[in-house]
Amino acid sequence: MKVKTEQFTHVAEQELKNVRTRALLDYISSIIDARREEAMSSFSDPAAALAYGRAIRAEAIMRMPELLEEFEKKAAAHGAVVLWARDSKEANDIVLRLAKERGIRYVTKGKSMVTEEIGLNDVLKANGIEVFEADLGEFIAQLLERPPFHIVGPAINIPVDEICKIFLERGIMREPTTDPVALGAAARAFLRDKFHHLQMGITGVNMAVAETGTIINVENEGNIRFAKSSPRTQVSLMTLEKVVPTMNDAMHLLRLLCRNCTAQKISAYVSMDSGPKKADEIDGPEELFIIVIDNGRSRFYGDIQAREALRCIRCGACMYGCPVYMKIGGYPYGWAYSGPMGQVLNPLLLGLDKTQDLYRACTLCGKCKEICPSGIDHPKMFLSYRAKDVEGDEIYKGKRRSWKESAAVELLTWGIRRAWRWNLGAKATRPAINRYADDGKLKNIKGTFEGWFRSRDFPSMAERTFHERMDGRDSSETNHCRSEEEPTGKQCK
Amino acid sequence: MGTNTTTRDEILGRLRDASRGELPKRPALPPLVELSWSREHLIEKFIENLVEQTAVVHRCKDYVTAADTLTEIATLHRLHKVLASTDGIIETLNLRAWAEKAGVNLFFARDFSDRDSYKDFVFDGAEAGITGVDYAIAESGTLCIVHDKNQPRLVSLAPITHIAVVPVERIYPVYEQVIENVFGKDRPPHSHVTFITGPSMTADIQGVPFKGMHGPKRLIVILVG
């Protein structure tokens, strides 16, 4: 998948004009909190359930190396083949090699964010292997060549007439319809044939359980179950952070995931594999490959604050909770992961330089942090990314500011340390800054601070400082204040 | 294909080299109130949760009435060809005798000479799949199937209707107990375990929910006892 994170502002401007998307997001916005809260209220103690889930995720990330080793050992003992990949290329090469060795012509893929992250579809396609996204939303997004709009509802924004058009064009159906159910039925009929003759199924992984060597998938449609039942070869891809300590932990996270994701107590299907099928079973994979992908994660794992990003269980709740996402939708974020979780993860995976707008497109309202079942403090992370970026952090590829801006900030830092410097400076810079005033507002200061004003205005500066006005040297000013702003006659000073 | 040890060691090495930080203390596990439910309440909640997901639930006092209910279902949905699992519950139900009486063509996975012909039938021939379940879970109205040679995976997935037979004594309050039974210490590992809660569904087009996306459109549960 092409990374388009640098086009954030441009795409956001476009999407803000998309009335249909805006209407859908406004509608979701009006119901989503109540739905999630209702789902969470089926816990006897929702706050305790949330806290326990967060503790599991914190522990899982902290114990990641040992848990991964244990998981690998157990999974291998059940007959699964666990393979490791440093980056996208290695992961894609493994899948490609497995497919080629088996003479595979096509694969179906369950919804899996990691395969979006590594761009698996493009690689397989370029090598003559067709990929059918089998989750309805991904299927539609794939036909339209769009990135996922939301990690849970990748095509939830696409209007029915557009789906009808592409289905007719691609021969998915013959008669036009705009009925969502009929469109779904057409996709079912088309993909059913693919499932029937499937030789290799590709899935992601929601949780990998160290204690038992089991991989768990959570879904509603059944496409992942088909990918695990019909073909002779199953390939499941996971990133490092999917590992959890125990089966009981997985069950608790399952409860939280489904409630926060789709407001369900549990999704329609949860499937758990511990190795391939046994010799006497008639269906299920004869071979199960589990590919564990790093793709940059182990590099920032040493940073205790950054590693918090790995706690995410991809429930998608923070997106529908985010006031920015709910205006612009998922496309501006420009990659597999959107909304607050994308803003947290993408900068670490792609670099602070390529994701400049992502960690700044935030009001710091803290809603994402408040609802996140994994206990991620998104706003704190955005602030730390901003600081690292300005400082030009080398590990995270911070961009650093222009020498002029840095010098100006240095000067300011020096200036505010002594009152006399500050007073003098404040007096001296006022007229200089006010040259840029337009209708009482500073909208842009050419050169040094340009970027700063892109999304902010600043009131122009008063001619005299507060102290000058208040220290009583000018009694008419003080009187003026008294008469206009304090009609009750209270002292201004 | 051997495992790629260098890559593995390099990744794990980097993770291990990182400072671990202090292991946070886990708060107390929130109480699972379901554990205090009476048997009847468990059954009620199980039904309530499952029906909420549009499953149809019939409660029968024994296997004889369960077979009668099955005949009614077959008539209602005009079932002529069905595929069944061969797990203990289905054996107890004596499905062969039932099928003869009800005039339904009954197939088991073992009737097919190979995987491909079995798949052809399960995808294109079977109008319904009938299975027992290993466990049921009241907290969310969930069926748990532990797959093995008697409980093939596609029977409950590919046909448009899934009929599940659930003895009430297999209903447990919460996931944890079922997990203990299936994955507990010294249990032989099962290659595949499925939780099923309602028919296949989606809401991927404009948030409009509908059933039968890829798997069954109908889930019918016959509760025995």
Ligand code: SF4
């Ligand atoms: S960051 Fe938290 S709320 Fe957002 S998707 Fe991940 S787990 Fe869910």
